[in-house]
Amino acid sequence: MHMSDGLLNAGTSVLFGAVAVIGVAVAMAGSRRDLDDRTAPLAGLVAAFVFAAQMLNFPVLPGVSGHLLGGALAAILVGPWVGALCVTIVLVIQSLLFADGGLTALGANVTNMALIGTVVGYVVAVALRGLARRSRAGLVGVAFVAAFVNTVVASAGFVLEFAIGGDAGGVSFGGVAGTVLGVHCLIGIGEGVITALTVGAVASVRPDLVYLLRGNEKPLEIREGARHE
Amino acid sequence: MSDAKRRGLTVFFAGFAFVALVLAGAVSYLADSDPDGLDHATQKGCTVSEVDGKEQLDGQCVAQSAKDHALADGPMADYKPGGSDGLTGLAGVVGVVATFAVAGGLFWLLRKRSDRPEPSSET
Incomplete structure (x- = not known):
């Protein structure tokens, strides 16, 4: 879902560039309390995994593919702040190293996939957290829904960005919007399956590393862990 | 953290990294090369053909206003090192390593340091 340069006009690109910079700054501030000696390397691996998974386009319709965005996946595993940074770094590397996703469109792409996708995925996951804590099947189901x-x-x-500053080039805006949303309902199913499989796999080996399953008893965390050793 | 627990964590991290490398380095060859949902929507109304290795759009569609990437001539542009489709896996491995280096490095710098004040877990 990477936008090329030129689809949005300059003003809109700058606007969403600013949105992205502010969003990433907020995420960096928020991520500090979620990162420690254990979760920092995990989060680095989650980013690398999202990069890898984004390469794997799967078919959704004849002649149309889709790929994972990874926001919900990252948020469930490492939290919304760190998760947003994971996806942002993936998008920056794709654009700079692989010319995938435009440079002036980077702000809009970060806004959509790293900020909106991650925050919305996390909000859905938190709303269903009770279900996720009840059983492995619950967690997997919640991961699917959040990712979708x-x-x-x-x-x-x-x-939204296209409505603000896109050039429809004589094509009906409604048609483009309808196609984008419709196709992404199908891609969302693939995103849900990949996210459910990944979160389920991590939870089966190391449920303690799944951010969504962590308790609210933050100050007691170290002692609780030590007592059960 | 006990030694056994630390070792378990290292094994888990190694497994996670291995999976990412295999996906990007090998499974990526199986990826669908059709345009993704957004490209499909923006190319709607145009016919896409390949002219001299470059995408050529004919007709009326949103993607007509898209510009070439400023770094489109980079050594690994489009996940094709040296322009070769056969090296996509190499691009994937480079991307996984680069992403881990940048993200892991940033997160390591941002993390809470646990090696200094840890009063309760020492005894």
Whole structure:
């Protein structure tokens, strides 16, 4: 879902560049309390995993593919702040190293996939956290739903940006918007499956590393862990 | 953290890294090369053909206003090192390593330091 340069006019690109910079700054501030000696390397691996998974386009319709965005996946595993940074770094590397996703469009792409996708995916996951804590099947189901919503709402971000500053080039705006949202409902199913499989796999080996499953008893965390050794 | 627990964590991290490398380095060859949902929507109304290795759009569509990437001539542009489709896996491995280096480095710098004040877990 990477926008090329030129789809949005200069003013809109700058506007969403600013949104992205502010969002990333907020995420960096918020991420400090979620990162420690254990979660910092985990989060680095989550970013690397999202990069890898984004390469794996899967078919959704004849002649149309989709790929993971990764916001919900990252948020469930390492939290919303760190998760947003993971996806941002993936997008920056893709644009600078692989010419995938435009440079002036980077702000809008970060806004959609790293900020909107991650935050929305996390909000859905938190709303369903009770279900996720009850059983492994619950967690996997919650991961699927959060990822599905993350994809569809992230694509709505594109529609919004395109409405503000896109050049439809004589094509009907409604047609473009409808196609983007419709196709991303299908891609969201793929995103849901990949996210459910990944979160389920991590939870089966190391449930203690799944951010969504962590308790609210933050100050007691170290002692609780030590007592159960 | 006990030694056994630390070792378990290292094994888990190694496994996670291995999976990412295999996905990017090998499974990526199986990826669908059709345009993704957004490209499909923006190319709607145009016919896409390949002219001299470059995408050519004919007709009326949103993607007509898209510009070439400023770094489109970079050594690994489009995940094709040296312009070769056959090296996509190499691009994937480079991308995974680069992403881990940048993200891991940033997160390591941002993390709370636990090596100094740890009163309760020492005894």
